[in-house]
Amino acid sequence: MIDFKELQIGYQQSLAKISISSLEKGKVYALIGSNGSGKSTFLKTICGQIKPFSGQFFIQNKNSTNYSRIQLSRQISFVPARFPDVEFISVFDFVLLGRTPYLNNRGIVSKEDVAYVYAIIERLNITHLAEKFTNSLSDGERQLCAVARALAQQTSIILLDEPSGYLDYKNKRRLIELLLTIAQEMNLLILFSTHDIETIMHYDTIELLGLEVGEQRQIVSIDREIAFEHLIQQFYE
């Protein structure tokens, strides 16, 4: 699904080299790494907001640079770390914005778009929130909304930047379980960055990726058998 060819990420200088070869559909990947190590930069590079420092990557065997802005928005959706704090926007309207890549310039919404959004809202069990304004929701509800909007974008790849950041333990687990279920159910590639190592360790089916510390930083695949202390040492110290 996403193949990396000597990709290096960063703005003015290389932050990290990507040493994994590919990411597959139907799987959930969790990316760990210390603050400022480049997790967000990696996610933003994949969704086209930041150009690769060097090297390249391919989405569905097509070079990422060959995707237009609209094409990319139909392939990849991204849930930023901060939920937009906007007044007077209902959950339904917020999720409906996920259909933006499929609308004309005048933003005319079809019956199919509306039906699709309702189906997503029902799937995530947030129908009771549909008419509420997003700024009246709890952090847990907001995160579900953000995931619903990403799903409404109908992409095969969903990236999330620290989605469990503001959530309590119960909501963290609920969110991660939801991501695992929808990745299977809808055959999606889901990649999220996180600091909740203890929580994600509970789920065997999550593929672990880590951004190493040190001079030659690289994103590597993490063996699940690794001892917790080693993991901390390799990625946080």
Place this chain on the structure above:
Amino acid sequence: MNIQLKFSFSIAVLLVFILVHLLIGSTAISLADYWNSFVNYDATNTNHLIAHDLRVPRMMTAIIAGAGLSLAGLLMQTIFYNPLAEPNILGVSTGSSLFVALFLMTGVSFFTSDWGLISSALLGAFLFGMLILFFARFVRSHGSLLLIGIMLGSFSAAFISIIQTWSDAHQLKLFTLWTMGSLQQVTYSQLPILLILSLVGIVASFFLIKALNALVLGQENAAILGVNSKQTRMIAILIASVLTGIITAFCGPIAFIGIAVPNLVKLVFKTQNHRILIAGSLIFGSVFMLFCDSVVQAIATSVIVPINAITSMIGAPFVIYIILKRWS
């Protein structure tokens, strides 16, 4: 109340205000006079003259100016993520004034003609619009951008006062009359220019709806949804400048309507869907301006008040209310 009902009610209110605006004033003109002035125009009949040549163009100017300035305000609030943005506060109107002053007082006859006035107001609005767009790249906070706008306004005002000291009495009078702002200067021959350019801006804004809706969530989210924020902001500032420039050229600088109306529309419709916000701003803006100009007409028998004074007297307290509601 659902949205359709709110719109039907707003349109009914607009029709009432059109009637009030037509019927108010120092000379009593009946609806029959209006009808006859169009189907059976008699140039020797004073009532026909007032109805046909003064009141109707003035009513139409009020609608265009109110709708256009409100739309310009809405566009600027969305692209700058700032509920207090509007052409006047961000210096776009003052840019128009500066260029009108520059050209009116050069003494070159072209610039005192309609087209000279329009082109200088448009140029000034657009240049200052680009300038504020440029500064917006470097500031993050709401307050900073407004302060920059106010500084641009002060800069223009200072420059204008220097130009005024250099100009002769006639030029000074022309400019001073223009700055007072009025909806009654627009003649039938000028109305099509004002109408067509405003309509171009209004129609163009409907093609930005998708992008504006996404921009509400911030630049990062808009980019993820495939929206070109840079292009959208450029087009929006161009539309806002054309609307501000053309209305300022004909009616003089009119303050506050650009902030007050879009915020009122958001409060009433409780949405961020720009299809509703644009349509709402056009209707509410027209009503607001018809109301303000009706006040001007109602008191005109005893005292002449510039339209700008009325819009500011009603608009400024409303803006204070918005600030208190949002940031207190």
